[in-house]
Amino acid sequence: MQPIVSSTALGLEGRLTVYNYNGGPCYQCLFPTPPPMTACQRCPDSGVLGVVPGIIGCLQALEAIKIASAVGEPLSGRMLLFDALSAWIRIICFMGRSSQCEVCGENAAFTGKQFQDFDYEKFTQSPLSTGYGAGAGAGAGANSGGGGGGVACSSVVMGVEG
Numbered sequence: 107m108q109p110i111v112s113s114t115a116l117g118l119e120g121r122l123t124v125y126n127y128n129g130g131p132c133y134q135c136l137f138p139t140p141p142p143m144t145a146c147q148r149c150p151d152s153g154v155l156g157v158v159p160g161i162i163g164c165l166q167a168l169e170a171i172k173i174a175s176a177v178g179e180p181l182s183g184r185m186l187l188f189d190a191l192s193a194w195i196r197i198i199c200f201m202g203r204s205s206q207c208e209v210c211g212e213n214a215a216f217t218g219k220q221f222q223d224f225d226y227e228k229f230t231q232s233p234l235s236t237g238y239g240a241g242a243g244a245g246a247g248a249n250s251g252g253g254g255g256g257v258a259c260s261s262v263v264m265g266v267e268g
């Protein structure tokens with residue numbers, strides 16, 4: 107699996123992390139089940155302050171450059187949290203790759219065909235937004251499913267060939 111630099115922005119907050127980097131966890135390792143519908147917010151409904159995805163997008167580009175040039179410490183196994191109101195940035199660490207992960211675990215049988223056929227709307231029990239930003243959910247991550255990214259947050263996923 108190639109590394110995926112993933113970010114989200116909603117309201118006045120942003121998040122950024124890297125999946126599948128040098129044996130680090132994949133999206134499914136960290137989020138094996140979708141959150142309840144009541145926990146999800148959508149940018150079309152809740153809004154997002156434009157500078158927040160701008161800031162997170164710049165940091166996302168920086169992570170992609172770090173990975174492509176093999177310098178620094180990418181945010182693998184860690185997540186950057188940004189709060190625009192307080193200008194507060196925090197980095198949290200999470201567990202490494204899960205040996206029980208259905209996608210990358212020891213007995214994983216997840217195939218490219220299954221990925222292509224993955225029904226994201228059924229998985230999240232939430233319809234994808236239509237008419238939403240073309241750049242959203244553009245990636246190869248399990249969180250986007252190649253769709254609109256209108257569920258939970260706007261999501262921009264960038265793959266970096268390793």
Ligand SMILES: [Zn+2]
Pocket residue numbers: 131132133134135136203204207208209210211
């Ligand atoms: Zn995994």
